[in-house]
Amino acid sequence: MKPGMCLLIILPYLLAFVPLVQSGSTQGLTDLVKRHLPIHAEDISFVLHEDNYTLGISNDQYTVHCDAGKVNVEGNSITALASGLHRYLADIAHVDVYWFIGSQLHQLQTLPPCEPLDGISIVPWRYHFNTVTFSYTTAFWSWEDWELELDWLALRGVNLPLAWVGYERILLETFMDVGLSQEQVLDFFSGPAFQAWNRFGNIQSSWLGELPVSWIDSQFELQKKILKRMVELGMTPVLPAFTGFVPRAFPVVFPEAKVVNISRWNGFSPEFSNVTFLEPSDSLFAQLQKNFVRKQKEYYGDITHTYTLDQFNENDPVSGDLVELNALANTVWRSLKEADPDAVWMLQGWLFFFKADFWTKERVKAFLDGVPEDKDMLILDLYSETYPQWQNLDSYFGKPWIWCQLRDFGGNQGLYGQVMNVTVNPVEALANSPSLVGFGLTMEAQEGNEIMYDLLLSQAWSPSPIDLPEYFHQWARTRYANAQDGDLPEAIFQAWDILLRTVYNNTDLVSAFSVTKSIFELAPNETGLLESPSHIPTKIMYDPSTLVSAWQRFLSAADTLPTLWSNVAYQFDLVDITRQVLANAFYPMYSTFLTHTNITSAGFDNETSLQVASQMQGQMLSLLSALDNTLRYTPSKSPESSLISWVNAARSWAGSNTSMADFMARNAVNQVTLWGPNGEISDYASRQWAGLVGAYYLPRWQMFTDTYLNAFRNRVSVNQTRLREDTFVWEKSQQEGVLVENMGELRDPGGLRDVVKRIEEEWCDVLGC
Structure with missing residues (x-):
């Protein structure tokens, strides 16, 4: 067409x-x-x-x-x-x-x-952010961080960004206006690193202490700066609406209110889940919606008519009856239109994929038909590059929708991409779906594979699929260019060509459906790590030796052009590729260690197996230590680049308030470790960060390998239950201690050359150089 x-x-x-x-x-x-x-x-x-x-x-x-x-x-x-x-x-x-x-x-x-x-542009809208990005990435951002992000968005043509910051201030005032006390509302709010799921109605309250009012106020002031800049740069912000999730004290203040309790989420106890939901059919819902939207307009101005409103993110409606689903959506839509006659309801389409057993095609149609005017709704096909739903749902039955690239879950940092899906598929969708109005980036967290985000936003300006080799070549040229250096070494482009054909060209979406994580980030176990756990893929989808080849070419480029050692982009990418090369090398060590500590296959008296297993333990722990040391040279302006940067960014919001600083730090650490009071989503948001690798992952693997070696020497089987209990006790103590003692300091990237050269010399036999 x-x-x-x-x-x-x-x-x-x-x-x-x-x-x-x-x-x-x-x-x-x-x-x-x-x-x-x-x-x-x-x-x-x-x-x-x-x-x-x-x-x-x-x-x-x-x-x-x-x-x-x-x-x-x-x-x-x-x-x-x-x-x-x-x-x-x-x-x-x-x-x-x-x-x-x-x-x-x-x-x-x-x-x-x-x-x-x-x-x-081939589509009018270019969208950015996922609700959870505001916890996984921007939770502790300063205005300086936001300034850089907004300039990045503007230059890449994003004109429809999500804007959640400061939401708690508007909601606090809305609830207090109808009679709830400040304490009753504060008890409902979750900590700074977990607010996204409180906003979704998945969790309530904070297991790390009450959310400070000063944090709520400071985020509100930050939001005003963010929105002002968005408007100045021509963007239409997407603001939140009232969803219906209310404090547990709400039915006490309003005993006649129609409320239900949404089911528990991800194993959280009722204390922190089982959120109270005010049914939209209750007249209070429309009243609160109107007051909420009005307050935003008073504070921020009449800057948008598009509102994000998700009530069933990983929670099912009370009823699957088609008539009731239709009425529910219609009531929510009417509440928005009464609050803003020009309102457009934006819905993250994750629920239609994640809860596909509930959201049958008939139920989706009934729900969407509850919004009688197609133009009054905008659907984000949240996971288009891997699990698109628009074909199954007849282009959302005529509702405008956006083709989105989700990619990353929880902040995984594996080198990964689906370049063909991100270029060919959106163009084909545009030719086959009249209601497609945009392309978007809906990552859970922004991570280091920045080229993949650039690629989709660039595709929004090309009516045919982008020429990938040419695109990667030009992207690399710009990233490392310096007018004083002249042409870049050919080795740079050779390395990126290998990256294009390997890590960025995954086509096996069954084995690796999103950005991968390394097994060393997961709680050590003898099973379940290598075969890509259902929630996060860990399988290496390419020959690791090809990445080693790319790494060597990339490293050799600085031998040809020594000024690259002072090029911050080169430094960052060298650390990133080195990180992946070392992470890949952990897999065969782990497998060999398990093989030689299996008392059934190795035998009780196999001294050779004991020697091999001991050697593997030493290599595994040394590798993690070398990785942690390398990561300390990561040059980055973002808080989400090392454990110490992440924690310090959190603490900075507390000023001189020591107790608040500790509260913020515990939030920061809990998210990237246990993710919950009792490890409910442990390691989901794990990161390959300096400090986290050395102070958290390495001691866990020390404990795991020590246990197996001792069991082998004593000719007994490992008690996995006991090991898990011991490990969890250690994890809790580390989390409560905020890992501060062992985080370590970042180092000047000027020493990166010696560190990487040493890795090349000392680890080449293991890496397969």
């Missing part, structure tokens, strides 16, 4: 989704240039043509002219202008802004000339 024909088909949907934020001012982009390119602030100009929007053609268009040291960007929206600027900076000037290493735009000394650049 030709792009023009596709535009005619989806035009009715585009008319309903013209971006609200079109201020007519380019000052936000001028300020972005001043932040990153102050010496060129007078040389880059923007011209905004909004005529196309008034005609209802909401796809973004830009044209860039650059000559004689001047760059002029023209476009029909602020987002189009930002996208045009990014095209020039990345493709022509070879500088960019990145998540972990920050802005590299300051490296641009002169503005190179170019032929005119033209671009038009």
Whole structure:
């Protein structure tokens, strides 16, 4: 289907989704240039043509002219202008802004000339964030962190970002206005690292202490800055709505209220789950909805009509009756429309995949049909790259929807991608679904595979699937470019070509359906680690030796061009690839260790097996120590790069309040370790971070391997139950102690060369160099 024909088909949907934020001012982009390119602030100009929007053609268009040291960007929206600027900076000037290493735009000394650049988006919306990203990634972000993120979003054409920060302040006031006390509401809120699941109605309260009011207030002030900047950069924020989840004291204050208790979630006790839900049919629901939305407009201004509202994220409705599901959705929709006549209900479509046994096609249709106006709903097909639901559900029965890349669960850091699915599939979906209105990134956490996020946002500007080898080549060229160095070594591009064909080209979605994690991050066990546990894949989907080859080429590039050792992007990626190479090497060590400590197969008197097992234990523990040491050289501007950075970012919100600082630190550590008071989701959000590897994972494997070696020497079987109990006691003590004593300090990346060279020398036999 030709792009023009596709535009005619989806035009009715585009008319309903013209971006609200079109201020007519380019000052936000001028300020972005001043932040990153102050010496060129007078040389880059923007011209905004909004005529196309008034005609209802909401796809973004830009044209860039650059000559004689001047760059002029023209476009029909602020987002189009930002996208045009990014095209020039990345493709022509070879500088960019990145998540972990920050802005590299300051490296641009002169503005190179170019032929005119033209671009038009193939979808009107580019969406970003998952509700849980606000816990797994941004929980402790400062304004400086958010500034970088928002500039990254703007330059990559994102115009529909989710905006959850500060939600608790609005909800606290809404509940107090109808008679609940502050203490009753505070008892409902979860800790800073777990607020996403409180907002979803999965959990309630905090097992680490009461959420401080000062935190609620500070997040509210931060939200005002975030939203102001989003609007300045041409984005339409998606704000939360009232979902219906209420404090456990609510039925005491309103004994006639229609409430039900949602079932327990992920094994949490009723104290922290079994959340009270106010049924939408109760008149209080509409009243609270109206008050909640009104407060947001009073505080933030009339900046959006799109609201995120998810009531059944991993929780089922009370009834599966088709009529009741239809009525439920209709009542929620009417509450939104009464609060904002132009409201659009945005729904994360995760429930239709995760609870597919409940959400049959008939039930989904009944529920969605409860919103009589298609334009009043927007569905995120949350996991399109792996488990798309739009085909099964007839393009959500006509409701506008967004093709999304989920990728990452809990912050896993494995090198991973599905490049074919992210380029071919969204283009095919656009040709076959008239109600598709956008592409989006819905990762649970932002991690180091930044190229995969760039790829989908770039695909939003190409009517045909992107040429992947060319894209990876250009991306690498820009990432490590430095005008003073000239051409990059060919070894850089050879390494990225290998990465494209291996770690970023997974097609076996049964064995690895998302970003992988290494088995050393999981609680040690003799079974269940190698075969990709159901919740997180661990299987290595490529020949590990090919990654070693890429690593060696990448490392050798700095021998050809020594200035790469001072290139922060090169430093970050070298650590990241080294991390994966070492993580892969842990697998055969683990397997060999188990084989030689099996008293049934090895025999009671097999001295050779004991020697091999002891050698493997030494290698496993040494490898984790070497990995932890390497990770300490990670150059990163993000809190989610090491345990000490994560904890310090949490503590920074407490100021001089020591008890609050400890509360924040316990939240930070609990999320990436036990995830719950009793390890309910233990290791789900595990991270390969400096400090966490050395102070948490390594001691667990020490305990595990010691137990097996002692059992082998004594010719007895290991008591797995006892081992798990002992390990859990140790985990609890580590978590309660906030792992502070063993976290260690980060190190200057200047020493990275010696560290990686030493790994190459000492571990090549094991790695297979």
